[in-house]
Amino acid sequence: MAHPKYTLHQVAKTIDHALLRPDMSRDEVKAGCEVAMKYDVASVCCKPADVAFCADILRGSDVHVGTVVGFPHGNSATATKVFETKQVVADGATEIDVVINIGWMKSGMYDEVREEIAAVVAAASGNQVKVILENAYLTKEEIVKACQLCEAAGADYVKTSTGFAPTGAILEDVQLMRASVSSKVEVKSAGGVKSLDMLLSFMDAGVKRSGASGTAAMLDEFVERFGA
Template sequence: MTTYRGYDYQRYAGTIDHSLLRPELTQDEVREGCRIAAEYEVASVCARPADVALCVELLAGSTVAVGTVIGFPHGSHTTATKVFEATDARANGAVELDLVLNISWLRSGLLDRVQEDIAAVVAAADGAIVKVILENAYLTDEQKVAACHAVEAAGADYVKTSTGFAPSGATLADLRLMKASVSDRMKVKAAGGVRTLDALADVIDAGVSRCGATATAAILDDFRARAQ
């Protein structure tokens, strides 16, 4: 078995959620993104809501799951809107939902409202994996920890660092803090700034189970070139 820094190909590829969220992507670019995801056998694609049905069609028969985003990118949608988005995404075939929590409520100390907002989406997700984005660039460490506790109490599956659209993305310090702030039931997703094989290895070392990436092909081609 060939490995790099102690991880085999399946561990690297199985950590990647191939991101197809940039607003300017054309439909042909979405199709190409799905082709890359299937060729490299990554965990999932994370698509814009309007592209979910197309991605489900393109990835039928592959091992790649289709996910999408809820309340993206600012988290300030009403709970009813987020619930509708989750229901619509599930109807279109999404099996993973990346939800942005209400950042303002969190920063205002309204933790009960944050938890209720997330729990409503978890219920609407009807068994889909729910990953909750904290958007750490705007939070203190205390707020990150409080958010992790609210996410777990709400019944979600993952805590996630960022949308990729804030001033900064995943840091190793944040990932370690988040990992330490949840139980073993919960998983951690990195997003924002992981563009190389070594950066992906670093976040896996920090305890990450999933990582959003756009440089998927470059990362995994590098693994094939360097693995021994």
């Protein structure tokens, strides 16, 4: 029986296949790109040093090259985040996931947070920018405010987590984020999205992208349960 809401293609194109483990070898990165192409996911999300390598492998496919900036703690100087963004775009990245300055957010330095995100958006030169809020460290009120700052700064997405904090994507947070931005801004879940049912529940809550490393298992399960 087909899924009542989603096709295999729609689910696959929700996934940013994560290649961010610090100990990943180039062979593992290459294998990850091959999985991404086999399942025709939205993108790979790789380490900045692997962008050119992944872009070469994925050239000619329908899989985008994504990477991270200020990762995983968001503590780099704004100028460093801007430089890093320009470098990864030059190397072939078309999607940038940048970590918000969490300490500034906790300090109520909202103008600085917004201005930094806007600087990264400008440096991305029209490529997609997803801002990682790292919800594990924020109150519900701070999540709402951070979402509003991201939209004001011109970001394309707000994202739950890096996957390297104490907690990752939580359905309640996803729902709150979706309610805190307009339709111009999308929501990405990441961190602990390990099952098909979890991924589908996030999609139901309005998520357009989800970071995942268990891509093959989830999409194979979708085919088993709902067909291709």
